[in-house]
Amino acid sequence: MISSTDFIRAFKMNENWMHKISTPALIVDYKTLQRNITYMARFAKENKVKLRPHVKTHKCPLIAHMQLQAGAQGICVAKVSEAEIFAASGIKDILIANEVISPEKIDRLLNLNRYTTTMVAVDSRKNIEDLNHLARKRDQILKVLIDLNVGLNRTGVQPGEPALALAQLISQASHLELEGLQAYEGHLTYIKDFAQKKERTKACMEMAVSTKQLLEENGIECKTISAGGSGTFMITGKYPGITEIQPGTYVFNDYHINSVVPDLEIALTILTTINNKPAKGIFTLDMGSKSISNDMGDPRFKGYGKKIKVLALTEEHCQCTYPSKYDFNIGDKLEAIPAHVCPTVNLYDFLYVIQDDEIIGRWKIAARGMRE
Template sequence: MSGSTIEKHSDQIGMPKWDIDTPALLVDVSAMEQNISKMAKFASAEGVSLRPYIKTHKSTILAQKQLAAGAVGIGCAKLGEAEVMAAAGINDILIGNQIIGVAKIERLINLARNTDVIVAVDNRQNVDQLSTTAAAKGVKIRIIVELDVGLHRCGVKPGEAALSLAKYVDTAPGLKFCGFMGYEGHLQHVAEPEERATRVKEDVGLLVKTAEMAKLAGLRVDIVSASGTVTYKETGKLPGIIEIQPGTYIFMDSNYYPIMPDFERALTVLATVVSHPEEDYVLIDAGSKALSTESGMPEIKDIAGAKLTRVWEEHGKVELGEPSLRLKIGDKIEIYPSHVCTTVNLYDQYFAISNDRVEAVWEIDARGKLT
């Protein structure tokens, strides 16, 4: 945490959480620590390495907590996130995304001078750009080949196409091939564990098979990485998987929670009732600039019958069906985000809450790092 953050918020330490000005992002410290520890223990018991995807929390303090609990390194979605993490002294960083264009590749090369950074590729053109620049600058960059295991986002096709790209990377000057990754995002909403296990075996199995083909072809494969929060068990137990890279588990959210209750919902948005125009609804001061809604409406915590039904930019409408409490103007409520990653990105800091009081204020220092 930067000194300025500590100074700026020192007067809030010890404050009851209900006195925090709103909208604000609260972390239940005990629930979050339970989540961090549960995933770390799972990985250790299964003999897989844990590389948490930090685009969920975007905070160096929280990444350090995950590393202290046993993570081997971290995963980032963006180069800008990786730069912030590296500046805080984190060394083993996978950027599970394509770094395209001269400006970004120059930044990547600078990052790689002092940090053990791994970058995903899915095409030869990108490999050529990375190789030419890295070789010219005398830097070696570790490369992971990204496979499309069914999400149909980035990624080369598993099997021969991926093997061919891996061989191409392996001989490219300035680059060091280190393995394969494939995020099974399309399986994160498969609710039925047996079906999930079958589909992970089929789809993530393609990643494992490709890694085996590469080994048979004489390539050295140090990393075979996959998994999200919902598939962590099925993917983590799949023979041949070397690393898992879940992100959301640290906080969980109301979108994943019904199908993956292994983790506690540790993150809430604190909001204030600002208007009560009709008996059956109130308005709160948290709208779409305080709560993301692309994964559905967030859920109100601990007030039965109260439902967030609509958001505007600065307002949220809470309908008060029975048996909800009769909320009054000035009351504060907590809301579970439906998607924690995009909600966190709206805030500058977390209020870390223990026993209903502010224990610390943590900077979200990689917030907004989109490039």
């Protein structure tokens, strides 16, 4: 005879959360998310370094508030339009970790700076002059961090004398305040050999710390050095003189970051459905490039390691091969693990939050698509 617990279990199996969600959909495991958030907050606390998570990974104000509640002191964003979304959710301590160049964007930044502290990275004389000019017109003080190019060769000024020249300009600027330096070492994130990563990360941090010393020898105060991402925080966050880390990917992770920092668990997957079986050993998923980013490689599948192989990923389809021992049927659900989580999240309006096989939330990814 079927017991009532068996009946409830059978009922739950039929009502499995996977079958309540239209696919493709972003799925976040709540407990894993919380573990990742707690892990980084604890690391920061134990190493007496401030935590300023980069929210470009989740683009979701609710998750930013979870990070702040766990101990983060503020957030990093990539763009002014992202800053606007997070400020509107009540966050008051924001660093735009890129340069804001054109006057209309500087205006938007200063609008935010009226009711929050919104700091910005700088790396050129012209930009410093423009920021000061517009801040003076509005009678506002704007905090800036000098962005150092410590090897990523994407943004930033060279450490040492070139950075000192910018610091001197800032200290003469009536409406700018130098908060400190940013030294993001993103080019070292995926180095697999830890000893090599450690040596190269320390070399980057040394450039930042010695630049701070140079500024101070020249009478310029430098309160903050903000650096570090999810692949390097464990080195950067322990380096003497680094005051703040700014990891982003650690909340969700993807298989690349998980392969270099296994302590950070994969909290996000894409739920997808097998829609077709066009030939023996091939199935096609309803998850194409509109639903997952493959800028850093093809997706993998939860529970299958590399056994399912992607043949092609086009706009609406993902064709895969699979070994004959798996008896996949049309309608079956799979969870894909992205190679790169941040641009994947950017493709969705909502994420579904799962705890103990129940859907406990549908959270808005309010800052998706914020490209200005």
